[in-house]
Amino acid sequence: MTTRAGGVSGGEDGPADRRGLASLNLGRSVGDDPAHVAENRRRVAAAIGGRPVFLKQVHGTTVLRLHAGHASPEADPEPADAAISTDPALACAVMVADCLPVLFAGPGVVGAAHAGWRGLAGGVLEQTVAAMREATGCDAGAIQAWMGACIGPARFEVGADVLAAFGAEPMPSDQPLFRFQPNAQGEPRWRADLYGLARRKLAALGLGAISGGGWCTLSEPSRFFSFRHERVDGLRSGRMAAVIRLR
Template sequence: MTDSIWLHASGLPAEAAGLMSTRAGGVSLGPWASLNLRPPGLRGDNLDVPESIWRNQQRFAAALGGAKPVYLDQVHGTRVVHLRAGETPVDAQGRSTEFWQADASITTERGLACTVLVADCLPVLFSAPQGRAVGAAHAGWRGLAGGVLQATLAALCEAAGCKPSEVTTWLGACIGPQRFEVGDEVRIAFGAEPGDPCFRSVATPEGLPPKWWADLPGLARRRLRAAGVQQIGGGQWCTASDAVRFYSYRRDTGVTGRHAAAIWRR
C-alpha cells in the first residue's frame, strides 16, 4: 500500500504497524529535498540544515501513531539492540542526543518505533504474532551477507517466544536489480555460483574484472526463507530508478538525504 508520502507495510498483524518515508512531504532544500530524516548528530552529515531535519523528523514522528522513532548509528554490521522505554536519551525538545551503534533494533514495548535509515540499502521490518515484538533491520550488502537479518530474527523470536515461521516481514524500497552493479567480491561474499539468479552478469570490456547486477531484495528473501520465515512482503520499489520519489546514494553520488522505515506496536 502506498500514498504520496509513505509506503505502508502491508501484511503485518493488526497489532503492529509499519511504514517507510519517501522523499516527499518535508522542508529540506537542494539535494536533500524534501523529507531528509538523517539526524544531524550522525557522522558526515553536516550539510543539510539541522532545523530542517528536525522539522522533517517531527512530520515523520506524527505518522507513527504516537510511537517515538529511535534512530541508530548504522555501520553496515549485524548488531541488534533491544529498545526499552527510558533508555533513549533526548534533549528538552525531544531530539535524540545519543545513538546506539547498531544496524537493527527490536522492542516489546508500545510507544517506541524501531527505525532504520536508508538511501539504497534495504530496510526490513519484522513482526512477531499479535505484534508481541517488532523489529527493523538495515541491510546493505555487507550487513546482509554478514547475517543482520538472521540476527534480528533470532532476537525477535527470543523476545516474543515465537518461531521464525510465525514471523511476518516486509521489505521496503532499495536499489533494484537493474541498477545495483557490484564487483565479484560481493558475489563471493554471498557464496553465489555462476548462474545464480540474484547475480546477472554485466557486459564489460575484455580484460576487466567481472561485474554483476545484484538483486538485494532477492538475496534478502532467500536468507529469510532459509532462516524459516514464510511471510515476506514488499520489496518492489527501486530507489535509484525513481528520483522523484526516492533518495539514492549511488545515483546522487553520495550527496543525498535519507528515508526512514519504522515499525511499532499499536
C-alpha cells in the same frame, strides 16, 4: 516507509548544495539544516504514533533492543544496524538511500533491519529474527517480514567481492541473483538482486510471510533518495526511513 515527499528540507528555492535533500530528509550527517531534520523527524513520529529511535548504522549485524532510555535526547546508543521493540511507545527505524530496509512483526514484538549487501551477507536478518524470538519466545513462523525500497537488480552493479561474500563463484557468467554485465571498460561486473538475496535468507528462517520489494531507488530519483544518484546529479542525497511500532 518514507519517500522524498512531505518534508521541509531543500527545494528549488533553497541553497544549491541542499536541493538534493528535498524534502523529507531524515539524515543528520548529509549537510542539512538541523532544524529541518528535526522537523522532518517530528512529522514521521506523528505519522507513526510513537517515538522512532534512529540508529548509528555501520553496515554491521548488531541488534539493539529498545528501551525508554534510547528515546531521550541525550541517548548515545552503541552502533547497530537493527532494532527490536516490545514497547508501543518506541518505534524501530532504519535509514536508507539504496540499502534494503526490512521490517518485522511478530506477537508482541516488532523489528527493523538495515540490510545492505554487507549486512545481508553478515547475517543482520538472522540476528534480528533471533532477537525477536528471544524477547518473546515466539516461533519464526509467527513472524512476518516486509521489504522496503532499495536499489533494484537492474541497477545494482557489484564486483567479485560481493559474490564471494554470498558464497557465489566469481565467474564471468550469470548466476542466481547475480547477472553478469561487464562495465564500459570491459571489467567483470554483476547486477545483484538485494531483494532476492534477502528473500532467500528470510525464507530459510521459516518466517510466516514475506512481502514487499520491487522498487528501485536509483531509477526513481523524484520519489526516492539514492546515494548513488549523487554521482549523477552532483547533489547531496538525503535519507529515507522504514519505521514500525507495536499498536
